[in-house]
Amino acid sequence: MSLQIKNLVVYYQTLRGYVKALDDVTFSISDGEIMGLAGESGCGKTTLGNSLIRLEPPMKYIKGDVELDNEKLPVWNSSQMNAFRFKKISIIPQYAMNALNPTIKIGKMISELLSSRKFNYKKIKPELERRLDLVELTHDVLNMYPIELSGGMKQRMVLVLSTLLDPSLLIADEITSALDVSTQKAVAEMLVEFRNRKFVKSMIVITHDISILYQIADSILVMYAGKLAEKASTNVIVNTPRHPYTKLLISSLPKVGVRYTEKKLSGIPGNTPLLLDPPAGCRFRDRCPVAFDRCFEEPPFVEIEKDHYIACWKECTEND
Amino acid sequence: MIKLEKVSKTYRTGTFGGKLLPAVVDVSFDVRDGEVVSLIGESGSGKSTIGKMILRLITITSGRILFNDIDISTIKEGDLKNYYHDVQSVFQDPFSSYNPIFKADRIFSIIRQEFFPKVKDSQWNEKVDSSLKAVGLNPDQVLNKFPHQLSGGQLQRFLIARALLLDIKFLVADEIISMLDASTRVDVLNLLAELKSKGLSILFITHDLSLGYYISERAIILYRGCIVEMGDTKKIYFDPIHPYTKMLMASVPRLDKKWEKVEVELKAKQAEITEGCVYYERCKSPRRSTKCNLKRPDLVEVSPGHFASCFL
Ligand SMILES: Nc1ncnc2c1ncn2[C@@H]1O[C@H](COP(=O)(O)OP(=O)(O)OP(=O)(O)O)[C@@H](O)[C@H]1O
Ligand SMILES: Nc1ncnc2c1ncn2[C@@H]1O[C@H](COP(=O)(O)OP(=O)(O)OP(=O)(O)O)[C@@H](O)[C@H]1O
Ligand code: SF4
Ligand code: SF4
Ligand SMILES: [Mg+2]
Ligand SMILES: [Mg+2]
Numbered sequence: 198m199s200l201q202i203k204n205l206v207v208y209y210q211t212l213r214g215y216v217k218a219l220d221d222v223t224f225s226i227s228d229g230e231i232m233g234l235a236g237e238s239g240c241g242k243t244t245l246g247n248s249l250i251r252l253e254p255p256m257k258y259i260k261g262d263v264e265l266d267n268e269k270l271p272v273w274n275s276s277q278m279n280a281f282r283f284k285k286i287s288i289i290p291q292y293a294m295n296a297l298n299p300t301i302k303i304g305k306m307i308s309e310l311l312s313s314r315k316f317n318y319k320k321i322k323p324e325l326e327r328r329l330d331l332v333e334l335t336h337d338v339l340n341m342y343p344i345e346l347s348g349g350m351k352q353r354m355v356l357v358l359s360t361l362l363d364p365s366l367l368i369a370d371e372i373t374s375a376l377d378v379s380t381q382k383a384v385a386e387m388l389v390e391f392r393n394r395k396f397v398k399s400m401i402v403i404t405h406d407i408s409i410l411y412q413i414a415d416s417i418l419v420m421y422a423g424k425l426a427e428k429a430s431t432n433v434i435v436n437t438p439r440h441p442y443t444k445l446l447i448s449s450l451p452k453v454g455v456r457y458t459e460k461k462l463s464g465i466p467g468n469t470p471l472l473l474d475p476p477a478g479c480r481f482r483d484r485c486p487v488a489f490d491r492c493f494e495e496p497p498f499v500e501i502e503k504d505h506y507i508a509c510w511k512e513c514t515e516n517d
Numbered sequence: 518m519i520k521l522e523k524v525s526k527t528y529r530t531g532t533f534g535g536k537l538l539p540a541v542v543d544v545s546f547d548v549r550d551g552e553v554v555s556l557i558g559e560s561g562s563g564k565s566t567i568g569k570m571i572l573r574l575i576t577i578t579s580g581r582i583l584f585n586d587i588d589i590s591t592i593k594e595g596d597l598k599n600y601y602h603d604v605q606s607v608f609q610d611p612f613s614s615y616n617p618i619f620k621a622d623r624i625f626s627i628i629r630q631e632f633f634p635k636v637k638d639s640q641w642n643e644k645v646d647s648s649l650k651a652v653g654l655n656p657d658q659v660l661n662k663f664p665h666q667l668s669g670g671q672l673q674r675f676l677i678a679r680a681l682l683l684d685i686k687f688l689v690a691d692e693i694i695s696m697l698d699a700s701t702r703v704d705v706l707n708l709l710a711e712l713k714s715k716g717l718s719i720l721f722i723t724h725d726l727s728l729g730y731y732i733s734e735r736a737i738i739l740y741r742g743c744i745v746e747m748g749d750t751k752k753i754y755f756d757p758i759h760p761y762t763k764m765l766m767a768s769v770p771r772l773d774k775k776w777e778k779v780e781v782e783l784k785a786k787q788a789e790i791t792e793g794c795v796y797y798e799r800c801k802s803p804r805r806s807t808k809c810n811l812k813r814p815d816l817v818e819v820s821p822g823h824f825a826s827c828f829l
Contacts, residue, residue, distance in 0.1 A: 237698045238669065348560065377559035377724045382768040382776060405698060408727075408770035435772055449700045451731040453754060453769055457710045462731070464700040464707075468668065 198267070199399040200226040200249075200366055205261030207248045215257070216472045218244040220423045222261070223498060224506065226366075226399050226416075231392055233410030233431065234403045235446075236420035237469055242403045243291055245420070246368040248272060250281075250288045266365055283314060287359040289352075291370040291403070297343035297351070304339030307358060314362075321361065328357045328396070332387055349380035356387060360396045367397040371404055385413050407450060411435050416504070419443050422469050422480040425498050429505040439501070439512045441485050479510070487511050518718045519571060519604075519687055520547040524580035526566050526742075540566045542742040542795075543580070545816075548687070553709070553719045555729035555750065557765075558739035564722045565608075566742075568689040571720070572606050573597065584687070602632065605680040606689035607673070614676055615664040621672065622660050624679050632683065648681040652708055670701030677708065688712075691722040706732055726769045730754055735822075738762050741795045744816055748823035758825040760802040794827070804828065 203223050209216035218241045226232050234242050244256070249272060252258055258273035265286060271277040290296060298306060307325070308318035326336055332353040338346065346354060352372050360367055369388060373381045391397055402414060410417050410431060417434040419426045419442065427440040438444050445465045455462070467484040470476055476483070478493040485492070491510040498508040507513070526541040541563040548554045556564050569575045571582060573589060582589045584604065592600050608614070615621055625645050633641065646656045652674040659671055667675070673693055680688060690709065694702045709719060710732055723729050729736055730750055737747040738761065746759040757763045767777060791797065793810035800809070809828060816826040 237700070378726060378765055378768040378770070379559065382770070385770075386776070406770065407699070408772050411772050412770050412776050446699060447772075449703045450772060451703065451706070451727045452772055453727045453730050453766075455727075455731060456750075457707065457731055461707065462703045464702075464704040 198225050199228045199230065199265065201262075201264040202249075203262040203264075205248065205263065206259035207244060207252065207261075208257050208259055209244075210255045210257045211473070214473055217475055218423050218472055219248060220475075222425055224418060224425060224428055226401070228398055229392065230416060231389065231400045231402060231414050232428075233407070233414035233417040234401055234420065235405060235407050235410060235417055236426070237446075238405065239469060239472075240420045241423045241472075242405075242420060243370055244423075246288060246370050246401060246403055247290075249366075249368065250278065250286055251275065252278075283310070283359070283364065284362050285364055286366045286368070287362075287364040287397075288368040289355050289359050289370060289372050293352075293355050293370075293372070297355075299343050301342075302339070303341055303343065303346075303354060307339070307361070310358075311361075316362070325357070325361060328361070331390070332357055333383075349376050349384060352376065352384050353387065356384070356391065360391055363396055365398045366400070367391075368401045369403065372402075373409055374404060374406065381409065382412075385409055389413050407435065407447065419446065422475060423472050424480055425506070425508060426481070427505075427507045427509075429507075433505060439505070440507050440509050441487055441511070442481050445486075479508075518548050518550050518552075518585065519720070520583040521545055521567075521571075522581045522583070524567070524570065524582060525578045526563070526570060526575070527578045540742050541570070544739075544742070544744055545580075546737055546744065546747060548718050548720055550718060551713060551716045552735065553713050553721055553733040555733040555736040556720055556722045556739060557724065557726060557729055557736055559724060561741075562739045563742040564739060565691055567739075568606060568691050568720065568722055571689055572604065573600070598632065602683050603686045604689075605683060605685045605687075606691060607676045607680060607693045608691045612664065612669070612672065615672065617664055619663075621662055621664045621667055621675055624675065625682065628679055628682050644682060645678075648678045649675075651681055651712075652678045653704060654678070668701070670697050670705065673697060673701075673705060674708070677705070681712075686716075686718065688717060688719045689722070690719055692724070694723075694725075694728060702728070726754070726765065727771075738765070743795050743813075744824070744826065745796060746825045747816075748820075752820075752823050758819055758823070758829070759796070759827050760800050760805075761796045762825075764799075764801070796827075802827075 205219060205222045207219040209218055236242055249263060252272050253275050263270040263272050270281060311318050311321060329336055334350060334353055338354060373384050376384060392400060404410060414431045416428060417431050418428040421442050427438060427443045434443060435447060438447055449462055449464055451462060465484055470480055479496050482488045482492045496508045496510045498506055499513060500506050501512060522545050524541060524544045528538040528540055530536045530538050558564050570577050577590060629641055649656045654674055659667060664672060694705050713719060721733055733750050736750045736753045738745050740761050746753060746762045753762060754766060757766055791810060793812060794814055797810045814826045814828045816824045819825050
């Protein structure tokens with residue numbers, strides 16, 4: 198087991214109280230697994246990614262355990278996490294493209310980052326260049342400033358940089374969303390290539406674009422309003438999902454070959470609940486077409502088949 | 518409705534505007550009454566530039582744009598108001614259209630001051646209510662709120678409602694749903710489809726091909742400012758002719774099919790524009806030859822209504 202998360206609870210501290218963005222999350226990722234993380238905007242995907250690597254105010258650790266390669270991560274202590282960040286666990290943050298320091302050349306930035314972690318840039322440079330070749334970037338980029346790179350080039354650069362020390366886990370947060378389809382495909386396939394070459398052991402790929410996950414992920418975890426809804430193999434999530442939210446989400450996706458005149462798609466009526474004061478019980482209850490009395494209690498996230506987890510009373514009760 | 522005849526736009530860039538950047542090159546197409554046409558292309562291909570020229574936000578370098586047979590560049594400043602009564606746009610990022618310190622519905626009062634100064638309060642409120650309902654919003658829930666109290670989808674629909682207040686005939690929808698969640702996207706798409714059935718014409722700018730397919734009867738593929746292929750959406754998607762269109766279609770992430778191994782050429786994107794075919798640097802077609810780099814292929818009608826620009 199590469200990553201194991203148990204009962205993790207992380208809130209945002211605000212003047213009006215806690216925003217319950219990550220509430221009692223339990224799941225694991227195997228060695229070599231690329232896990233997609235999907236769900237509507239604001240459901241807590243970025244919060245989950247950040248909790249594993251940089252849990253800083255206004256985020257507040259409430260409880261829970263995170264283990265990476267059977268070693269407990271001190272996620273609640275940002276300075277102790279320094280020992281793991283970049284070396285064992287790395288993140289490509291959402292909007293990373295714009296986060297690169299515009300006044301420093303890319304080569305210099307990498308060398309500074311490495312020496313801050315007590316690594317020697319010169320020693321690592323041949324491997325760095327090999328990886329630049331692999332993502333089809335010329336070695337010249339090391340002498341360029343971030344603004345000289347296009348969106349797709351920046352994402353490939355950040356991918357090489359964040360995996361340079363062969364971390365065990367890479368979290369990639371919406372790295373393909375701003376790209377056009379052909380660049381998107383190239384970057385997504387590079388993620389798989391990096392896993393296959395064992396530059397990273399396993400990955401969490403965050404995106405709201407499930408059709409990209411269908412191409413590259415081994416499994417998909419669907420979140421709803423700060424809670425886990427369903428986790429299963431990619432094939433199961435896309436073709437035979439069991440959670441009512443996953444079903445509605447998948448059926449609302451436009452597909453090439455589907456036109457509104459032939460098959461009108463429908464969205465999910467209603468809005469996601471406010472996480473400042475979420476309703477008790479199942480958070481999807483207000484919008485769920487099959488909700489019943491039991492749903493006023495909170496459904497546990499349980500394994501209903503091998504490697505298929507779900508938090509829904511309807512699906513569990515029918516199986517009893 | 519709208520017709521573009523050999524429209525080009527060249528930006529002047531660099532210090533003193535010394536460099537010329539051809540962003541749109543000899544583009545001709547039309548959008549008929551009650552039709553949705555998708556304009557598809559990668560970042561920087563000139564999609565928004567075309568939209569901005571139609572709205573007269575930027576000048577046309579050469580060529581003409583006709584709105585109901587009137588050359589829009591001949592419309593005088595004073596008569597532009599009438600033009601905007603008929604033609605409106607909704608752009609990419611809903612958040613940038615709002616000022617966070619004012620309530621979101623201020624965008625409606627601006628329209629009122631500009632276009633309907635004489636309309637009475639009660640009549641105006643009714644008009645706003647009905648256009649909010651037309652975009653699937655409940656006026657009681659969304660009026661009198663600040664932008665941060667509304668979701669991206671709600672803000673986006675507000676902007677469409679604003680356009681509807683004017684009873685428009687033509688809408689330029691520039692990437693209006695790429696920012697939205699899957700389920701909200703479908704709602705906005707269905708809304709556009711409904712408006713279309715009531716006679717609205719739409720230029721639907723996108724780089725998400727499945728959204729383009731869902732809503733439009735015709736599609737235009739733009740590459741570096743040039744139309745490389747255009748025609749019936751079904752043909753473009755399932756029977757593409759141009760090597761660029763073929764590569765695009767093979768790159769679309771689909772839920773019913775895994776990607777095939779096609780080489781995506783990343784390096785050549787920045788190549789200089791030459792006299793020859795715009796796609797020459799990246800073209801992987803067996804038909805490609807040095808001839809392609811000498812002369813630009815014309816956009817020819819390959820079958821009725823289906824045009825492509827490639828030496829076949
Ligand atoms: N700094 C913050 N303070 C308070 N609440 C926050 C903060 N950052 C995020 N939140 C809230 O936490 C919830 C989860 O946000 P998060 O950014 O994790 O969502 P996400 O799933 O990554 O969404 P997206 O798809 O839009 O990136 C949201 O309801 C958001 O409003
Ligand atoms: N005001 C401007 N001055 C100079 N160059 C410009 C200007 N606006 C756009 N360009 C350039 O013109 C080209 C076309 O830009 P445009 O914004 O039309 O592309 P687009 O297809 O809408 O791209 P995107 O998908 O990224 O929105 C680009 O190379 C862009 O850098
Ligand atoms: S627990 Fe109840 S409300 Fe929640 S998804 Fe299942 S059936 Fe619907
Ligand atoms: S004209 Fe030649 S280079 Fe251009 S797309 Fe056709 S085959 Fe390729
Ligand atoms: Mg996020
Ligand atoms: Mg644009």
